[in-house]
Amino acid sequence: MRDRISRGRRSRMVRALTAVGAxxxxxxxxLVAPAPASxxxxxxxLALRWAPIHYQDVDAxxxxxxxxxxxYITTVDFDxxxxxxxxxDRAGQAGTSLAAHAYYSVVETSTHWYLTYxxxxxxxxxxxxxxxxxxxxxxxxxxxxxxxxxxxxxxxxGAVTVAHSDFYSYTPTGSTWSGGxxxxxxxxxxxxxxxxxxxxxxxxxxxxxxxxxxxxxxxINGDGLVYYPSTVGETPSxxxxxxxxxxxxxxxxxxxxxxxxxNSTLFAGLxxxxxxxxGDCGSGTWSCSANSANAPWGWDDGNDLPARxxxxxxxxKLSVEYFTTPAGLSRTYTxxxxxxxxxxxxxxxxxxxxxxD
Numbered sequence: 477m478r479d480r481i482s483r484g485r486r487s488r489m490v491r492a493l494t495a496v497g498a499x500x501x502x503x504x505x506x507l508v509a510p511a512p513a514s515x516x517x518x519x520x521x522l523a524l525r526w527a528p529i530h531y532q533d534v535d536a537x538x539x540x541x542x543x544x545x546x547x548y549i550t551t552v553d554f555d556x557x558x559x560x561x562x563x564x565d566r567a568g569q570a571g572t573s574l575a576a577h578a579y580y581s582v583v584e585t586s587t588h589w590y591l592t593y594x595x596x597x598x599x600x601x602x603x604x605x606x607x608x609x610x611x612x613x614x615x616x617x618x619x620x621x622x623x624x625x626x627x628x629x630x631x632x633x634g635a636v637t638v639a640h641s642d643f644y645s646y647t648p649t650g651s652t653w654s655g656g657x658x659x660x661x662x663x664x665x666x667x668x669x670x671x672x673x674x675x676x677x678x679x680x681x682x683x684x685x686x687x688x689x690x691x692x693x694x695x696i697n698g699d700g701l702v703y704y705p706s707t708v709g710e711t712p713s714x715x716x717x718x719x720x721x722x723x724x725x726x727x728x729x730x731x732x733x734x735x736x737x738x739n740s741t742l743f744a745g746l747x748x749x750x751x752x753x754x755g756d757c758g759s760g761t762w763s764c765s766a767n768s769a770n771a772p773w774g775w776d777d778g779n780d781l782p783a784r785x786x787x788x789x790x791x792x793k794l795s796v797e798y799f800t801t802p803a804g805l806s807r808t809y810t811x812x813x814x815x816x817x818x819x820x821x822x823x824x825x826x827x828x829x830x831x832x833d
Contacts, residue, residue, distance in 0.1 A: 517628055519582040519811075523724055525629045526591055526620055527580065527705030529667050530722070531680035531691050534699040534715040538603025540610065540756065542568035544699060544715030546599040547683050549722065551577045552613075552733070552742065552749070554598060559741045560750035564612040564757050567598040575709040576722035578617075579733060581772065581788060583814065585806040589622040589630060590791035592772045594727070595681065595688065600769065600833070602684050602761050609762050612751030613769035616640070616688045616833065618679055619787050621653075621795050634799050635664050635677060636787060639687030641831045643777040643787065645798045646690045648677070653799040657781065660799075664690050669704050671721060676705065728813045733771055737817075746824040747774020747785055768832050773814060773821060776831045784828060785821050789814035 517525075536544035545568050552558065554573050555566040566572055579594040600614035618637045622630040633653045635646045646664040647653050654660065666675040680694035681687065687694065696702075699716040709723035727733045736742050744750040744767040751766055758764025770776075772788035782794040792807045809815055 520724070520726065522589060522622075522629060523580040523582055523591055523593075523726075524705055524707070525674055526622060526632060527578070527593060527676065527724060528618065528679040529669060529676045529705070530578075530595065530703040531678065531694070531696050532701040532703060533681065533683040533694065533696050534701060535603065535683035536699060536715050538601075539760070540599065540601040541603065542599075545574055546601050547597065547681075547686070547715070548574045548701070548712060549576050549578060549595045549597060549703065550574045551725065552596055558736060558739060560613055560743070561741070561752045561754070563598040564751070565755040573711070575711045576703055576720050577709045577725050578703075578705075578722050579725045579727050579772075581727040581734070581814075582811070583788075583791060583809055584811040585792055585809055587624055587804060587806040588633075588792065588795075589624060590795075591620045591622065592727075592788045592791070593617045593620075594733075594772055595686070597686055599757075600685055605761050607762055609765050610757050611765045611768035611833075612753075612757060613749040614686050614833065615749060615769045615771055616681065616686055617772060617775075618688060619791055619794070620677065621791065621799075623652075632664070632677060633801075634795060635690065636794065636798060637679065637688045637690060638775050638787070639689055640685065640833050641776065641778060643775075643780060643798075644689050644693075647799070653795075653801050656797060656799045656801075658798045662690055662693055665692075670719065671704050671706055727772070734773075734813060737771075737773070743771070746821065746828045747771045748828070765832060767829075770831060770833055774828070774831070778830060783822060784831070785814075789821055 534544045534547045581592045583590045594617040597614040601610045602608040616638045621634045625631045633651050637644045644661040648664040665678045678691040680691040702718045703720050703722045706721035710721045712720050749769040753764040773785040775787050776784035
């Protein structure tokens with residue numbers, strides 16, 4: 477009897493130890509098992525990853541330079557309001573902010589992401605009187621086309637920049653895209669950022685008029701700022717600060733630029749910022765023009781086939797016009813807030829004044 481009890485106890489002990497062992501094994505397996513696949517990258521994360529390292533040339537000479545501050549990038553409401561017609565006058569005044577920001581939009585197809593970046597200045601200015609004009613507000617930027625190749629952030633294939641009323645196209649080394657209806661204007665370079673682990677495309681703007689091209693077709697000549705994409709916006713310490721972080725602002729945010737497109741104090745018409753000739757704009761120069769700067773849905777290269785604003789609103793169309801791309805590029809958008817107003821934009825573009833930025 478004693479032997480049978482002992483054997484029963486041993487049997488229960490074995491079963492208990494086996495259960496404990498199994499539980500421990502399961503717990504250990506849970507500890508070392510790979511984490512589940514992360515969710516798809518957000519549009520904000522995508523925009524931050526590909527946002528350019530941005531070289532801004534600075535000219536501190538002349539009464540309209542504001543000691544170089546006229547070449548700083550900032551927001552359209554740097555002065556605390558959405559009135560585009562007082563930006564020239566309020567630039568450089570006490571109580572305004574020149575913290576660095578850039579605007580972005582993302583539209584999607586099943587094969588590509590298209591990211592548009594807008595760099596805004598309160599003044600487009602000059603320091604000499606001969607055949608040069610100034611105007612209130614300045615908006616120029618770049619479109620980046622990113623293939624959805626199965627990796628987290630995709631592969632950057634091409635870029636088109638806005639320099640006044642002309643577009644310039646670029647491809648990075650090793651891109652599967654090449655020249656199409658338009659000749660590729662150069663190679664898009666990359667640099668490492670000290671603020672994250674990514675290689676970013678590099679763009680640059682000239683001083684005064686702020687035309688934008690791929691670096692080093694424009695670069696810093698003397699004083700200048702190097703802006704790095706970030707989640708915070710810093711104000712340059714001076715006009716020769718080579719490490720300034722800029723914050724990205726979503727054009728499609730609930731109260732963003734796209735939502736404000738019918739605000740007549742900010743926009744004079746289709747994608748054109750409202751601006752007047754008040755203050756000293758044009759003083760000592762050839763002239764000052766009104767309503768001359770544009771948001772992305774107002775950008776246009778009048779000599780090229782894509783219509784006004786299509787760089788932002790229909791970038792797949794612009795891409796197949798500017799580049800020769802591999803078969804399979806989708807022209808159907810899965811996300812494109814511009815598309816809801818596409819007919820309105822196309823109609824307005826036919827009668828809108830020519831781009832003079």
